[in-house]
Amino acid sequence: SQTIHQWPATLVQPVGSPLSLECTVEGTSNPNLYWYRQAAGRGLQLLFYSVGIGQISSEVPQNLSASRPQDRQFILSSKKLLLSDSGFYLCAWIPPAGSGTQYFGPGTRLLVL
Amino acid sequence: GESVGLHLPTLSVQEGDNSIINCAYSNSASDYFIWYKQESGKGPQFIIDIRSNMDKRQGQRVTVLLNKTVKHLSLQIAATQPGDSAVYFCAENHLWNTGFQKLVFGTGTRLLVSP
Numbered sequence: 001s002q003t004i005h006q007w008p009a010t011l012v013q014p015v016g017s018p019l020s021l022e023c024t025v026e027g028t029s030n031p032n033l034y035w036y037r038q039a040a041g042r043g044l045q046l047l048f049y050s051v052g053i054g055q056i057s058s059e060v061p062q063n064l065s066a067s068r069p070q071d072r073q074f075i076l077s078s079k080k081l082l083l084s085d086s087g088f089y090l091c092a093w094i095p096p097a098g099s100g101t102q103y104f105g106p107g108t109r110l111l112v113l
Numbered sequence: 114g115e116s117v118g119l120h121l122p123t124l125s126v127q128e129g130d131n132s133i134i135n136c137a138y139s140n141s142a143s144d145y146f147i148w149y150k151q152e153s154g155k156g157p158q159f160i161i162d163i164r165s166n167m168d169k170r171q172g173q174r175v176t177v178l179l180n181k182t183v184k185h186l187s188l189q190i191a192a193t194q195p196g197d198s199a200v201y202f203c204a205e206n207h208l209w210n211t212g213f214q215k216l217v218f219g220t221g222t223r224l225l226v227s228p
Contacts, residue, residue, distance in 0.1 A: 100206035104156035
């Protein structure tokens with residue numbers, strides 16, 4: 001069966017510090033991968049998606065970047081965090097020939113102070 | 114632009130009642146719809162899906178109804194339990210011609226179940 005992992009689960013970082021959040025998927029190959037951000041009490045905002053290694057598309061201009069160094073690894077990064085980067089970050093995946101259902105990881109809660 | 118929205122931000126029900134959560138979508142070309150449940154501090158969890166060639170699909174205690182004429186989607190939960198308390202999101206699927214699949218999510222409805 002397939003599983004998706006995210007770490008860390010929670011993170012408190014000072015403004016201006018770097019960020020690296022990791023997402024890995026097990027039990028599948030060549031998935032579509034997604035990063036979302038969710039503000040408290042709000043919906044999901046798509047940040048990045050990837051259809052393959054090294055292929056990253058950005059949905060909104062922001063202080064963040066994403067990379068996919070391996071088939072089942074998706075990383076969200078920032079060189080200098082802003083207060084507005086606080087939120088709940090979710091990674092999701094779809095099988096390459098899947099029906100369209102996205103399966104989400106447990107999320108990382110980021111607080112920038 | 115394309116959007117998926119919800120009629121009610123919060124729904125409060127008594128344990129044992131049936132719950133109905135509504136969703137409106139705007140893209141008539143969408144061919145796949147999904148309902149997710151998100152508990153506090155957790156990632157969204159798949160509940161049930163429906164394709165545009167169907168108007169009803171049933172799962173365990175849940176039913177999704179799709180009305181393409183008015184672009185309306187609903188989630189019905191039978192005999193609602195306290196464990197059903199969560200935020201529920203609808204999402205529509207846009208399958209791009211490159212094979213890339215992108216979901217458009219609604220803003221969510223919070224379901225509160227009182228014992």
